[in-house]
Amino acid sequence: MLIIESIADMRQFVRQAWAAGKTVGLVPTMGALHEGHLTLMRQACAACDVVVASIFVNPIQFGPKEDFAAYPRDLASDSEKAAAAGVAAIFHPSVAEMYPTGFSTYVRVEGITEKLCGRSRPGHFQGVTTVVNKLFHIVQPDKAFFGQKDAQQVLVLQRMVQDLNMDVSLEVVPIVREADGLAKSSRNVYLSPEERQAALVLSRSLAKAQQAVAAGECDVAVLRELVTEEIAAQPLATVDYVELYGYPGLEDIDRLSGRALLALAVKIGRTRLIDNCILEAKACF
């Protein structure tokens, strides 16, 4: 497996793949690879002839008080895992390679970026759309793979690709969880053993909402309250948001009707975690 650091070399690598008539898959990551990322990579390898994984901790998607400096970085370990998953090349550019002096172009999706994580993290999605736009231009993949864990990110990127007529297919892969339900996340390494246990409140509260919907509950306020109470009962947890929107449009709803996204962001100690599920109302009116 190659580790490629320059944009020029990355372009040359994919040109060679095209010349050989091969399809190219891209898995954009910030590294600290876990089973969620590796699932993306394996699916990419199943669907494409040559798979590139990018590992780039993207400074412009972090707020000034967020964990850019502390974000876990371990290229050696990541490389082993990616190679085992079948990845052909890791694209691992420096910040200066991606954002040289004078850089001043940004891609922004309006509307759906102003809710959920967009409200808690102003500028975050502009950072995501800008870097993914660049990665799509550098690698020019046939398919790019993203995890449903970042449900809003997926919707924002789908919007960008559609609006800007980008010639790439976005493939969305379900959330991968630990045996006890915690969604895999690079930020889970921040958790102390006690916090790790407390973090189960995210998936548990989602499950409660799903059970309530299965039992016929359709009132959005009731469902949000159910989740909020469950989280409030965990002393180490602080709610950032618990939101329920129509899916995939993220429109405001009072009652379930068709699909809805239940999404949460919760601080466990100092670590902010997100999780979500799609609720499907069957008997609401």
Place this chain on the structure above:
Amino acid sequence: MLIIESIADMRQFVRQAWAAGKTVGLVPTMGALHEGHLTLMRQACAACDVVVASIFVNPIQFGPKEDFAAYPRDLASDSEKAAAAGVAAIFHPSVAEMYPTGFSTYVRVEGITEKLCGRSRPGHFQGVTTVVNKLFHIVQPDKAFFGQKDAQQVLVLQRMVQDLNMDVSLEVVPIVREADGLAKSSRNVYLSPEERQAALVLSRSLAKAQQAVAAGECDVAVLRELVTEEIAAQPLATVDYVELYGYPGLEDIDRLSGRALLALAVKIGRTRLIDNCILEAKACF
């Protein structure tokens, strides 16, 4: 020559060109084709196997009080001219094809868009970068051709292509002028015979500045004053801006040193015209 109205058909056309091993050139226009556009098309045909010209009056680059509705449109005449210049296909989408309901993604270049036309026309360059970004994704040209008449637009698009790592080469073609010096523009059709004569003040004032520089003048304030006075002497003309910046960085300068962009926007009656030249100081200190 084909006239293609849908994005899907446009993509299919270029895929066929690629399959035949042909290079693709793109000339983005808003129609009302004049000799400037046709020069771009002829150069594109000389440099590329297959040339696409887009004709799309892009609503999002016009301000609310600008001439979007009145902008000259004549597809029949434009088609004849483009075909004669060697263009293989015109891409002529509807506004709904380019900006369907729910469209909400914008590409923005910061910094250099805040001067010159960016100051007079807020939102203009975001409209330009967004539509050109879309056109580049739809047509995926090897080379795209733009006129130096829109000097700031060229700098903004170069910035976008570089920052977003777009895989396209921008080719810049010199200003084409009428025999008496007026820069060719689709908006020249708005001018009455009297205004047409008055409009010569733009190129004449640029020429005065060039003569002054050739005679050793290096003081930016003096050069701006020279141009402003020349325009003020023409009763039908109103200055929007007369600006002189370092080129290509558009940095503020007090004295000429190397290349500088002298750019002007002038209203002749109700018609806003722009013109520019590159000044090259040889003996300044």
